[in-house]
Amino acid sequence: MTERPSTATGSNRNFNQALTSPLRPNTSGGPGISVTGASPTGSRTPPPNENRRSISGASSSPRPKAKESTNTFCRNITIYGYCRYQDKGCAFNHDPHSQKQQSGSGRGKFNVDSPSFTPATPPKKTISPNVADAAPFTPKHTTGNTLSRANSAASRADVLGVATPPVAPQFHDPNNGYSISHAVDHQQNYQLQQHGFDPIGLAENNAATNAMNAYEFPVSQPVNPYAQTGDMFFPQTQSYTPLLPYHRYAPLAPFPQKLLPFQRNIHGFFMSDNLREELQRKAEITLQSLPSVTSILPPAVEEFHSLVPLDTSNQKNINVFGYPSWAYKAFSNEDANPYALRRVEGFRLSNEADIRIIQRWKKVLSANIVTIHNAWTTTKFGDSSIIFVYDYHPLSKTLAETHFGPSPRYTTPRHSVGPIVPEPVLWSYIVQIASALKVIHSAGLAARVIEGSKILVTSKMRIRLNCCGILDVIHPDTIKTQDMVREAQLEDLTQLGRLMLSVACNTPTALQNFQKSMDYIRRHYSMQLHDSIYLLATGATKSVEEFIKTIANQAFQNFDSALHYEDSLESELSRELENGRLVRLLCKFGFINERPEFDHDPRWSETGDRYFLKLFRDYVFHSVDENGQPVVDIAHVLSCLNKLDAGVDERIMLVSRDSMNCFVVTYKELKRQVETCFQDLNKNNRR
């Protein structure tokens, strides 16, 4: 479908009023310019005087005042060449000669019959040499039309994210010889009157219209295209001032593949499949539930319900806490969010004050610690248990499962004598755990859970200390004094060394033969890593601050990797940014298109502005090529929707399904129609 310029755009003002029936050609020359000639009814359009008569209900031409009747020439004669009421009581003047005299002698000095103007002195034919030094003309304001022209030429390039040079405005309609530049000028004048410099026009405009102006007057009229009064899809934000054309994609670095400037694959528009899959799996596992008939768990514990066990084995292990412990996922009644409940089985709280230390743990916030929220005792499990509430991290595994489980992440490489676990992985673990310990020790607490089974791997290289605070509640005697806390902090560092020894040697029993394990590390890793693990594991490191100084170079490396990862996530996010807007737009279309009835009007979605939106939907989704084959082109869809959302001035031609009518409209007008229709639907539904 080719885009055709409108043949008249000067009288857009009455567009909405003119659309009483979509099938009636728009003879007023509004933005929906009809290209058909005949009225659908085939009847003659009544003369204006006749119209007036039928509306007023009188049986003859309206009776003018006495003075008017003698002077005023009948308009029916001017327009139709005759007046059918001339001899039936029409009181206007029907004498063409008297009219000529009137126009010749009366109001206007110049008319079509006036002789052409001939200057008395012929103009000088030479141009002053000073003209060459005159300053070049620079337009004061950039208007939307400039943008529109560039956009129409770059329609596909826009959506493909290809930079296009500005296009010279060389539009011409060969059929009627009407230069589009005239239309553009009319349109421009109209816009200037309506939105640009006419204060009344500005005052009358609503936020939706202003939103469009953002693209016409990017510098002088910065307004928020998202701010639309009373629109639940675009909540109003005051502080945001857009200056860019929002319908164009601008990909952010880093770029995973090197493509030529004109190339763009479909993944360029959306987030990567891997990330999408990971997020979807996390969502899926978060929402997983157990059928209540098969569950032996209580239906609810305090405010938490829908408990799902997280343990992968049902063996009771008392190694860490001295009591068996179990982990469950559950949803809160209060905020509907998922949490991880840690139940310590068979524990009886002897002193209420012991549980208060959780208040101090709640304030320990670190990216490498699983945040604790609450703790209480319960008998809901048929025994006396204590429950600790933590953040839930879906799809996480413990460090022990990751490295020593049935399917470890790192295995002995074939034909290789190198280390099993890469050194950067070990440094990443060390830096992250040291960072968590720094926060905990600064708060005057000790972690006491530096164990493979109590460290969660929540994404590829991201680890968090789990179960912090539990030992402080169930064994309060071990941290009664400052010295005891200090000792526990040193023990944290020793445990870190031992854990890293095991991970580096890829066996949980590495400590049993300490010397042999250290030899392995010396052979396969750097001296810095060897020395760090040795000093930690032997208890020679006296504080976490001291330790952090010795690994500062590794901490910076880790920091740099984290920033790179953040960049790539931001790049992924930017690809989804536009999609959110487009989904909201499609939702609006869904509300409007094909609506069976609104306001007791079964034809609502087929008439007025809605008819244009229906044809636009056909243009976007139901186009066919020259062979009648459906055009399934997502770039076309994205391009159209983005331009509609931005409300650009580019024109498109919409053709009715029977091909009997076609209309030339701009995206800007369509956008206004979407807003109007949606607000109509929404006017009684402010929730």
Ligand SMILES: Nc1ncnc2c1ncn2[C@@H]1O[C@H](COP(=O)(O)OP(=O)(O)OP(=O)(O)O)[C@@H](O)[C@H]1O
């Ligand atoms: N906060 C949490 N968010 C999500 N999953 C968790 C959370 N805490 C624990 N898990 C998961 O629950 C499972 C059991 O955790 P747990 O700490 O009991 O490990 P374990 O190996 O069973 O240890 P133990 O033998 O000491 O009971 C693990 O797979 C772990 O990933």
